[in-house]
Amino acid sequence: MSTTNNEREVILSVRHVDVAFDVGGKKKFKAVSDANFDIYRGETFALVGESGSGKTTLGRAVIRINPCSAGEIFFNGERISGKISRQQDRDVIRNIQMIFQDPAASLNERATIEYCISEGLYNFHLYKDNEERIAKVDKALEDVGLLPEHKSRYPHEFSGGQRQRVGIARAMIMEPQFIIADEPISALDVSIRAQVLNLMNKLKKEKNLTYLFIAHDLSVVRFIADRIAVIHLGKIVEIAESETLFKYPVHPYTVSLLSAVPMPDPIIEKQRESIVYTKEEDDPNASPREMREIRPGHFVYANDEDMVAFEERLKKLESYHAEQA
């Protein structure tokens, strides 16, 4: 699952990105601050946090819907944030696609499924003639388990799961390298979540994709993510490989997130009641925090004092797991 070979190629690089919104007058609301991470080609990188923590905002910053107010984003080594040329913008669109959070809101209700899926093809003329376009649409529909006869239907005739698959088909047809999946299953019925997840995994393998998978629930992410970043109130507090994060969570917010999910892990389960993480319990004159690498590939948002506590905690976890083995 987790790939630890050394020559991993960075596909997306987010460097100290802030995203701020105007909220009346001169005031700015920082929805994301100092996001800093790399995503490697071929992995599924999950971004997990509760509602309103800035996950969508960050995903949309990558795809250039939200401008970054600070920092830079690189895709395949090229800067894609801020002012870029029209050609670069089009390259970004071709190579980075998004699956939207709300399948009920993300399809044009006045257009047929054929148009919805062909939209990107039209914009980039990715077909020789109409026949080829239709063939591509049929293939895309088939890939996501829908039928060619759905082409002439309208979105409101579909169930949530079917709509989400239309959303997936329309992203896939662009043959992107990188897909931002914004809580692709949270609006869906529990019974079809697995279906959509499996589909996404299947397509990832077939098409050699990289995912930025946004979720608000760690349990969903555990089985599909290679690495996980936990975001809290616009700040990424911990990044680690999926298994590491579940076994050795160090940041108190991560621990509280894990405690929200009933876990088979006894040490976490034992601590469960005691953990309610409120962010600003720490004193305001604490020294500034930043992302620090506590173990290779395991980053946590901390200052010097935090590091001492985190290190201690990590030691405990390590000895516990060693005992278990």
Added chain:
Amino acid sequence: MNYFKKHMFDKYSLDRHFGKAPQEEPAQEENAAEINEDELFTFAEFDEKKSEVIAAPRYSYWKSVWKTFVSSKITIAVSILVIVVVAFAFIQPLISQFDPMKPKHPIEYEYHFLSPSWEHLFGTDGEGNEVFDVVWSGARNSLIVSLIATAIDMVIGIVIGAIWGFSKKMDKWMIEVYNVISNVPFLLLAMILAYVLRNKFDQFGEVGAFIPLIFTMTITEWVFVAYFIRTQVMIIRDREYNLASKCLGTSTWTMVTKNILPYLISVIMTYISRQVPALISYEVFLSYMGLGLDERHASLGRTISQYTSYMSGYPHLFWIPVLILALISISLYIVGQKLADAADPRTHR
């Protein structure tokens, strides 16, 4: 083959192996051990695709609009009324050849002020003209002017409003333009234009006479349409499906035509259904004030203004054109509203 190994050495298997009769019937599941593993995992035939088939008949937007529209008897009745009235306004003047410059019986007093009868449907006026002819010629011109003016207002307003709603840069200065234009005193502008433009377009024949009035009705009106559309566009501009289109590289213009305007059909219809009657009233009002069509052309407004002087002696002369005006305005408004309702897919079943 762990499964088999395990079972090979339990009592039941051993018994069997050595040819002993089993002491008790093995349970049903244990029997399964005998079936070879491949068979165990062949699924019952199940066509997954079948669950994706949509049984509902094909949905077509315009067909549904039509079905909803004709589903109400009142709507059909009013629509027929509108068609009859409009057709009548366009056909009757061709038959009567009424010309306000050529009164029918200017000095034959026996033809003046006749009461409505079968022979003279709406009676006659102070110049011996058939009121029936006068009213329908006037209605025709009022309709022509207001329909053309509405079309121009809507086209300019929608195009500019759609771009305005999308462009934050344009919004900054367009708001100022809107503030200025919407605060121009309309009557003053109408007066100036009426005097400046009068007879300037005579070389275009009959159409030329309508141009100044249409100009007056469009020079400022478009800005209100544009503002209305701008607000509507802003409301749905940032909806997720538009962000999705943006992420697929759709140009702003395609967004306007494919993503935004189709959603606005209903509100635009509502706007038109108010605009046409409003502009008919405008025409009447301007002509009443002497700022509308010149005296060579019949006009409901001028007819009403002329007939006001007969109010005491022959009140029907005043009321007939007023009622025709009301009939046209109200029926057009109702049909427009019903069309707007039908264009809203939430009313579709």
